[in-house]
Amino acid sequence: MKTFSLLGVKLSGLKKAHILNTLETFLTGEKFNHIATVNPEFLVEGHKNSKFKKLLNQTSLNVCDGFGISFWTKILYRKNITRITGVSLAEHLCALAAENNKSVYFIGGFDVAGKAAEIMQKKYPALIVAGTENGNPKVLSPKLKDSKPDIILVAFGSPAQEFWIDTFKVDLEHTKIAVGIGGTFDFWTGKTTRAPKAFRSLGLEWLWRLLTQPKRAKRIYNAVVVYSGLVLKEKFSKSH
Helix, strand or coil: CCEEEECCEEEECCCHHHHHHHHHHHHCCCCCEEEEEECHHHHHHHHHCHHHHHHHCCCCEEEECCHHHHHHHHHHHCCCCCECCHHHHHHHHHHHHHHCCCEEEEEECCCCHHHHHHHHHHHCCCCEEEEEECCECCECCHHHHHHCCCEEEEECCCCHHHHHHHHHHHHCCCCCEEEECCCHHHHHHCCCCCCCHHHHHCCCHHHHHHHHCHHHHHHHHHHHHHHHHHHHHHHHHHCC
16 A cells, blocks of 8 residues: 655555545455544654554554645655545545445544434434444443444544554454544534634644634644654755
């Protein structure tokens, strides 16, 4: 599979249509596939956490979910990396499941998983909801394991959701796709307001979050300032 490495983490170099085709191939196949929606915070965490970086380089697919990634790869490396947000990818998986008579399990999100499932089922009436739960980043519930879902949407936040998937993948032999989706359930249910389209198209979601959720200032600083510094350092250290 075509990939590109940034800060030592592989990212899909496929175009959007090919990524979506790959998801369908995963869903209708026989193997378990861990998908990560990688944003700048992932790369900053991976830079200081070798265990997390190693995990990200062992997934089936890492999709770019961050303007900062697509921006710097284009500016510094002349690479056009397709960006698909976790919100969009998760909804696409629900649509794909509905089309293929597959089931989806919703876990995480602090009391919104059930509501998120209802919203997706209303939008895609054929969607089979295998189950919902708040879950625990350190535990695989018997309820989830027994439901044998085809897809698991894991909303524990990163890196907890990625470690959860990696830890319990051996117990999920019936599952075809597990993906960490961060705050997607919050966006679907309206618990968190998504940035207006104008902000998203300009890559300014971080500014919207700073204005609406100032408590995220440290995370935003890491995703914008620390991340950019690491990418520039990597680029220019390779040039000398």
